[in-house]
Amino acid sequence: MVILSYYVTVLRRILRGRWRLAFLLASTMHAVGHALLALAAGSVAVALAQRWGVAQASGGGAADRPASDALSDQALFWSVVGLAVVAVKSTTGVYATYVQARLSGEVGASLRLELLDTLLKAYRVRQPRHGDHGSARASPMHRGVAALTESVHEVEVGLKHGLLGGARALAQLVPLGCVLVALSARTALLAALVLAAFGALLGKARSGYRKAAAQAADRRAGLLEAADESVRHAELWVSYGAEAKARSNLRGLGEAIARGTAQLEARAAAMSGANEVLAALALSAAVAASRVPSFGAVADGRTLLAFAVAFFLAYRPVRELTDARLALARAAVAYDGLRPTLGDGAPPSAPQDLSEAPKPRAWPLAALELRGLGLVRGACGPLTLRIEPGAIVVIAGPTGVGKTTLLRTLLGFERPACGEILFGGLSIGDAPAGLEERPFAWVPQDAPLLADTLDANISLGTPQRAARSALEPIGAAHLVQALEGARLGAGGRPVSGGERQWIALARAIATCQPVLLLDEPTSGLDTLAQQRVLEAVAGLRGRRTVVLVTHRPEPVGVADLVVRLEWGGPLPQAA
Numbered sequence: 001m002v003i004l005s006y007y008v009t010v011l012r013r014i015l016r017g018r019w020r021l022a023f024l025l026a027s028t029m030h031a032v033g034h035a036l037l038a039l040a041a042g043s044v045a046v047a048l049a050q051r052w053g054v055a056q057a058s059g060g061g062a063a064d065r066p067a068s069d070a071l072s073d074q075a076l077f078w079s080v081v082g083l084a085v086v087a088v089k090s091t092t093g094v095y096a097t098y099v100q101a102r103l104s105g106e107v108g109a110s111l112r113l114e115l116l117d118t119l120l121k122a123y124r125v126r127q128p129r130h131g132d133h134g135s136a137r138a139s140p141m142h143r144g145v146a147a148l149t150e151s152v153h154e155v156e157v158g159l160k161h162g163l164l165g166g167a168r169a170l171a172q173l174v175p176l177g178c179v180l181v182a183l184s185a186r187t188a189l190l191a192a193l194v195l196a197a198f199g200a201l202l203g204k205a206r207s208g209y210r211k212a213a214a215q216a217a218d219r220r221a222g223l224l225e226a227a228d229e230s231v232r233h234a235e236l237w238v239s240y241g242a243e244a245k246a247r248s249n250l251r252g253l254g255e256a257i258a259r260g261t262a263q264l265e266a267r268a269a270a271m272s273g274a275n276e277v278l279a280a281l282a283l284s285a286a287v288a289a290s291r292v293p294s295f296g297a298v299a300d301g302r303t304l305l306a307f308a309v310a311f312f313l314a315y316r317p318v319r320e321l322t323d324a325r326l327a328l329a330r331a332a333v334a335y336d337g338l339r340p341t342l343g344d345g346a347p348p349s350a351p352q353d354l355s356e357a358p359k360p361r362a363w364p365l366a367a368l369e370l371r372g373l374g375l376v377r378g379a380c381g382p383l384t385l386r387i388e389p390g391a392i393v394v395i396a397g398p399t400g401v402g403k404t405t406l407l408r409t410l411l412g413f414e415r416p417a418c419g420e421i422l423f424g425g426l427s428i429g430d431a432p433a434g435l436e437e438r439p440f441a442w443v444p445q446d447a448p449l450l451a452d453t454l455d456a457n458i459s460l461g462t463p464q465r466a467a468r469s470a471l472e473p474i475g476a477a478h479l480v481q482a483l484e485g486a487r488l489g490a491g492g493r494p495v496s497g498g499e500r501q502w503i504a505l506a507r508a509i510a511t512c513q514p515v516l517l518l519d520e521p522t523s524g525l526d527t528l529a530q531q532r533v534l535e536a537v538a539g540l541r542g543r544r545t546v547v548l549v550t551h552r553p554e555p556v557g558v559a560d561l562v563v564r565l566e567w568g569g570p571l572p573q574a575a
Helices: 002-014 017-058 062-125 140-183 185-206 209-232 234-239 243-289 301-312 315-343 403-411 454-458 478-482 497-510 527-538 554-558
Strands: 368-374 383-387 392-396 418-423 440-443 515-519 545-549 561-566 569-574
Touching (some): 002 062, 002 140, 017 062, 017 140, 017 301, 062 315, 140 185, 140 209, 140 315, 185 301, 243 315, 383 561, 392 554, 403 440, 403 515, 440 497, 454 497, 478 497, 497 527
Parallel strands (some): 392 545, 392 561, 515 545
Antiparallel strands (some): 368 383, 368 418, 561 569
16 A cells, blocks of 8 residues: 555654654553553452352351452452553553654644645646636646645544554554463454454455545545635625525535535444454354363353453454554545645756745846747737836736736746747746746736735745835835734735735835736726836836736836737737
């Protein structure tokens, strides 16, 4: 199983030194404690049974009191021993559980970062996110959020309750089995044979569980996508009066998932319960066989009683062993879903450390040239254009003609279909995306925010000390006082559309990159906010080159050059 190979690899890296010793020691003591508890429980039961038998046989006479008192003392002794064993067993079990959860959490965090790094690297040349950016091809990235949350969680659970939990359950069964063999080897052997035979039959019932788990995972990921769409586009449903339809759609998906999940959980519970029934069946078969003369020497009543009590304590680890196999099955499904994302989709490139921000290259202010640049999507023909240093250029045109694709191609998110991109005479068309390889700073249309402070949001590609100074050139220094110390975005202070644009523009300026690429920077802004943004853009003339994509007429007023992309080819026009 691939998931087991993955667990072994990561545990070799994480389970070192004191962690390995602590987990092994705690698990061993917990397992031995479970066996000693079975022995103590059996001894108490035998002593009490003998005392009861003595009292019944004699009618409770004075002559038999010494024997009864001795058996009572024996029962008390083993009860105290059992108490001490339970205390040690519980303490070591708690610590082993802590280490177990800690290790699975670290593996989950490591996998989550690995997955995010892979997504970030793959998205350096990726498929368009919005529908108006062209037709998107199928991509394993389309459920990245589900992968980062539910799938990784299942892998964590698989390690915690599957591999490590199963190992602890098996560790409890080994010394317990030794106790049972010591009490009655033949009875223990027969019970083991019954368990193995019927366990093999139950294994066939588990064969369809993984397929059902995979179907349930797909349905949950679909619900996550549908819920995201429902929330992000709530205004659209309201504008169409379609709130009931949106709710009905989401409710239908939720109910389907609830049914499937309930069936899956019931199936798991049935298999877990079946193992308890199997253990009881094995015990019954072993005790019954001990009464058959051909089976061999019949164990005495005290031995059978001690054996039965000890065997009852095997029920829980047997059930946990089954639950561990089911958890591993779900983890295998989740990891199989992550493997295409982890292994495919990233363009060939040199390994890159994403744990630290790259150092931006010191690009000079220079001319940007497009020579017969063809786009992989969009309806415009090849573009040939020279943009002088410090100029403001507006790219206009109808929807679908290729405006946003042009920016994505400049940024390195799309490969050019043909032609060249030159900056200061240097060809950069094949360079990877990023500040260190391309002279561009991007302001996307939706101006996304980190769930962090104002300084952290502006300083994405630059030292944080330069963040606030980037607000002054665009007349947005007032945001420092308005948003001081507040966490912005998800889970924090709400940010208006205008504030988002100020932050996004300041973020681009703070990089000190010579060319700013602005995608619909005034979209969704009121007249006053739009005017202030355009004034800020105009104030950059001569200091930065600005390429601004828009479908609105107002930005044309600040342009030195307007390039109208038309179906079949561009038509440069002086502003």
